[in-house]
Ligand SMILES: Nc1ncnc2c1ncn2[C@@H]1O[C@H](COP(=O)(O)OP(=O)(O)OP(=O)(O)O)[C@@H](O)[C@H]1O
């Protein structure tokens with residue numbers, strides 16, 4: 099579907115001699131597509147930039163979009179799709195704004211009904227299709243990386259490690275503890291232990307709906323890793339139904355301290371460290 | 385979540401990824417609540433389903449899970465069938481032994497799931513896939 103040298107130069111010629119008409123018509127079609135969600139000034143700027151990059155590429159003899167001469171054009175198209183993806187336009191809208199060039203070209207070629215002109219139009223259309231598809235692909239790539247970024251941010255957000263007390267950090271786990279999250283939890287907990295120099299960590303599972311062997315294994319690994327760094331872990335938030343399920347499954351937490359609530363766990367740690375809490379007076383634990 | 389679940393029919397869920405295991409848990413929880421299992425029993429059956437669905441995924445190479453609300457005339461319950469056409473289990477007694485694992489797990493999923501439910505039936509043979517049916521009755 100590549101353009102012949104003649105076709106490239108004829109299209110470059112058309113784009114140059116009819117620049118005003120082409121960009122005007124193209125801008126109109128694009129404005130209709132994007133229905134006022136992009137300012138007129140911005141639209142005009144984008145169309146002029148595209149027009150310039152395309153005319154340049156063709157002037158240098160680019161036969162299609164993959165040509166060396168079209169590097170700059172590809173960069174402009176990619177930039178346009180990235181912008182539109184970030185602004186929340188759809189992939190179809192973004193690609194359609196490129197297809198607006200066809201309308202503009204057709205309007206220019208229509209007057210002359212010769213077979214040669216028709217052939218030119220088909221050839222030009224092929225190039226515009228290529229540009230549209232390229233835009234579509236860049237758009238999707240941008241969206242995918244946006245989604246991946248957001249997923250990562252969510253992952254971070256949903257696994258906060260907080261310093262509860264001098265020497266005590268806590269990780270409240272909420273939701274499904276899949277392998278990806280378990281990895282993040284472990285890394286962040288270990289890092290916080292280093293940063294704060296805390297000898298105690300409380301892993302609170304109040305927000306975990308089901309503790310199966312996978313969740314248990316992730317927790318056990320985290321506890322072992324924390325121990326290697328000299329910190330002791332307490333697991334808290336073990337509700338009655340979870341306790342019964344863990345027992346029936348046969349999971350053993352060994353000598354790891356477990357508590358019903360986060361408050362119990364904190365009280366336990368504070369007593370170990372000799373801090374007196376108001377609810378329980380000095381009475382030492384056996 | 386509860387809306388849109390027709391309890392009269394089996395609800396099917398394919399198991400091909402970790403997200404599907406989460407979906408199985410949610411589906412089982414919805415039906416368990418609908419047939420009025422206690423909170424403890426809901427948690428037990430959801431956990432059993434999580435184990436068996438993950439085995440279907442990991443060892444069976446994926447498969448399907450079917451969840452049905454059932455009634456034996458005296459009490460309602462939930463029935464779940466896990467089916468895969470993977471390699472099957474060669475030595476079932478061994479696989480059902482606490483701590484036995486070929487995948488670096490705790491080796492408690494299969495044996496533990498059996499203890500978490502009221503009825504447990506397993507059909508498997510080398511090269512024939514694995515089909516596990518469990519029921520938890522409401523008390
Ligand atoms: N659907 C299946 N198809 C084939 N083999 C299976 C299947 N389910 C279980 N097995 C075999 O039985 C063994 C024991 O399963 P079980 O679920 O008890 O332990 P695990 O999955 O290895 O570890 P865990 O479930 O504790 O994380 C598995 O390691 C595997 O070899």
Ligand SMILES: [Mg+2]
Nearest residue numbers: 435439493494
């Ligand atoms: Mg298992």
